[in-house]
Amino acid sequence: MKILVMVKQVPDTATQVKVASDPRAIDTTGITWIVSPYDEFALEEALRIKEKRGQGEVVAVSLGPDRVKETLRSCLAMGADRAIHLLDPAWETADTLMTARALAAVIKQETPALALFGRQAIDDDMGSVGAQVAELLGWPCASWIMEEAVDEAGKAVRVGRQVEGGLEVFDLPLPAVVSAQKGLNEPRYPTLKGIMGAKKKEVRDVKAADLGISPEPPALSVTKLEALPPRPPGRIIPGEPADAVKELVRSLREDAKAI
Amino acid sequence: MAGAFWCIVEDDREGNPKKVMAEVLGEASRLAAQMGAQAEAVWLTDKAAPEGIKLLGELGAKRIWLCEDPAFVPYRGEAWTAVVAELAGKESPQAILGPVTTRQRELMARLAARLGAGLAADSTALALEDGKLVATRPVYAGKLLSKVTWARVPWLATLRPNVFRPAEPQAGASAQVERPTVSIPSAMMKLVERKEEASTGLPELAEAEIVVSGGRGLKGPENFVILEDLAKVIGAAVGASRAAVDAGWRPHRFQIGQTGRTISPKLYMGFGISGAIQHLAGMRTSKVICAVNKDPEAPIFKIADYGIVGDLFEVAPLLATEFKKLLEK
Numbered sequence: 001m002k003i004l005v006m007v008k009q010v011p012d013t014a015t016q017v018k019v020a021s022d023p024r025a026i027d028t029t030g031i032t033w034i035v036s037p038y039d040e041f042a043l044e045e046a047l048r049i050k051e052k053r054g055q056g057e058v059v060a061v062s063l064g065p066d067r068v069k070e071t072l073r074s075c076l077a078m079g080a081d082r083a084i085h086l087l088d089p090a091w092e093t094a095d096t097l098m099t100a101r102a103l104a105a106v107i108k109q110e111t112p113a114l115a116l117f118g119r120q121a122i123d124d125d126m127g128s129v130g131a132q133v134a135e136l137l138g139w140p141c142a143s144w145i146m147e148e149a150v151d152e153a154g155k156a157v158r159v160g161r162q163v164e165g166g167l168e169v170f171d172l173p174l175p176a177v178v179s180a181q182k183g184l185n186e187p188r189y190p191t192l193k194g195i196m197g198a199k200k201k202e203v204r205d206v207k208a209a210d211l212g213i214s215p216e217p218p219a220l221s222v223t224k225l226e227a228l229p230p231r232p233p234g235r236i237i238p239g240e241p242a243d244a245v246k247e248l249v250r251s252l253r254e255d256a257k258a259i
Numbered sequence: 260m261a262g263a264f265w266c267i268v269e270d271d272r273e274g275n276p277k278k279v280m281a282e283v284l285g286e287a288s289r290l291a292a293q294m295g296a297q298a299e300a301v302w303l304t305d306k307a308a309p310e311g312i313k314l315l316g317e318l319g320a321k322r323i324w325l326c327e328d329p330a331f332v333p334y335r336g337e338a339w340t341a342v343v344a345e346l347a348g349k350e351s352p353q354a355i356l357g358p359v360t361t362r363q364r365e366l367m368a369r370l371a372a373r374l375g376a377g378l379a380a381d382s383t384a385l386a387l388e389d390g391k392l393v394a395t396r397p398v399y400a401g402k403l404l405s406k407v408t409w410a411r412v413p414w415l416a417t418l419r420p421n422v423f424r425p426a427e428p429q430a431g432a433s434a435q436v437e438r439p440t441v442s443i444p445s446a447m448m449k450l451v452e453r454k455e456e457a458s459t460g461l462p463e464l465a466e467a468e469i470v471v472s473g474g475r476g477l478k479g480p481e482n483f484v485i486l487e488d489l490a491k492v493i494g495a496a497v498g499a500s501r502a503a504v505d506a507g508w509r510p511h512r513f514q515i516g517q518t519g520r521t522i523s524p525k526l527y528m529g530f531g532i533s534g535a536i537q538h539l540a541g542m543r544t545s546k547v548i549c550a551v552n553k554d555p556e557a558p559i560f561k562i563a564d565y566g567i568v569g570d571l572f573e574v575a576p577l578l579a580t581e582f583k584k585l586l587e588k
Contacts, residue, residue, distance in 0.1 A: 013537045122518075125397070136372055169453070172447065183511040219409065219411065221410065228543075232564070236560065
């Protein structure tokens with residue numbers, strides 16, 4: 001069974017993020033890049049499916065500039081068999097739809113049984129690409145999955161989808177798109193052997209023309225990034241707990257009108 | 260009506276719109292009025308309750324596109340997308356809005372792909388500038404705000420709950436109900452079962468107006484009962500930090516933060532939560548933030564409107580008592 005896992009390179013949460021001189025972009029100087037955490041759940045799940053079945057291939061796919069190679073190497077170190085790097089200046093302004101079109105085209109070429117995504121990337125938090133790929137391919141899609149089991153014949157997958165108030169368990173015929181929610185698994189750390197082995201694995205560059213697509217202008221564009229307006233300074237309420245609590249309750253009621 | 264602002268209805272699975280629809284309809288009506296257009300509801304359900312239909316009208320929907328069919332329950336992306344896209348193709352709405360819920364996040368993304376339209380997910384503000392919609396979205400763990408705009412119509416956006424001003428129900432206002440004929444593709448996904456969460460009797464985290472949240476400072480799962488007692492007094496939902504969830508003290512669905520829920524309540528109260536960036540990402544758009552922590556240097560105090568440096572085991576029960584006194588008045 002072949003599984004494609006779509007991953008995105010994002011700034012580490014703890015990294016300082018500043019707006020660049022181009023107000024539509026962030027200043028990438030000094031940023032530590034990581035694999036978006038939800039994508040790690042997706043990759044871990046793909047590796048587990050392969051290990052459980054005793055055969056198969058896991059391919060990591062990412063769209064982005066040169067530095068994305070590093071992210072793909074991390075995926076190979078975790079255990080992916082090979083990687084595909086969608087690398088083309090034409091994708092520099094990619095919105096979710098343009099990204100989804102590129103990924104859908106790769107998936108069509110690779111014909112996997114399962115396309116796994118993280119439920120959202122933690123940089124722009126759009127959480128749209130997986131479902132958009134499913135729509136473009138006409139595949140079924142389950143988002144925010146907490147459980148997954150591919151049947152023995154490799155024809156269907158049973159997933160538990162998180163919804164408000166519960167978990168809905170569905171059977172999806174393969175091929176299908178699923179997106180991983182936290183709780184699906186605990187991603188492994190790459191081993192030293194994995195890291196060494198990753199260097200020998202294939203990372204293939206793919207351009208828009210290789211996929212037979214000509215990128216269209218984005219349907220959604222960022223016009224400006226701005227720093228968060230500062231919150232008004234807060235107040236530490238001093239005093240003995242009983243007095244402080246009385247004052248806090250009074251403030252919440254009378255000043256903040258929050259209760 | 261061409262140019263309408265559509266609102267995709269999120270219901271309680273018993274035929275009534277969820278509370279958050281007042282916010283979506285309120286925003287849709289405000290924007291539509293500026294363009295001489297109207298807000299309309301699109302409702303896919305197995306059965307709409309008459310009072311649910313009435314409520315949508317009172318909240319400002321001038322028309323309801325009501326599609327009732329057992330095939331719409333449970334939500335399945337392939338069926339819903341096809342139906343909303345077919346309607347949109349015929350009716351040419353100006354915008355399609357919905358609340359951020361797990362299924363609408365997926366539905367709107369699929370719909371955007373089907374229509375070749377842009378989607379601004381999890382928006383916290385919408386405004387018309389020179390006749391074009393501009394959305395504001397928190398990005399990079401809420402450290403920056405991104406302004407986005409669309410290349411073409413329809414404009415698709417999902418709205419973060421508790422951020423937009425809800426419509427006040429107008430008694431006597433009613434919507435024209437349309438029951439369009441639509442073709443529903445047979446769903447590829449088959450429901451096996453629905454596992455209900457044990458009800459806590461407290462509001463849902465994403466929609467709650469008040470959220471009480473606990474972190475590592477609670478020292479163990481058994482101590483969340485202190486926060487639950489407080490929550491019951493003030494009608495709050497109880498959340499948790501990643502540290503508390505990763506320690507196995509609370510199920511993941513209660514996690515607030517970057518790898519959990521993003522919430523925006525009227526009042527957020529954090530107990531024993533240091534305020535790591537990844538937690539702030541999930542709650543920094545709360546209107547009033549209140550923190551209780553032993554450590555005066557805890558980062559959460561930097562964004563808190565009110566703070567008490569103290570022992571939560573002492574402070575939380577005192578708060579419950581004081582709130583009770585206040586609310587009994």
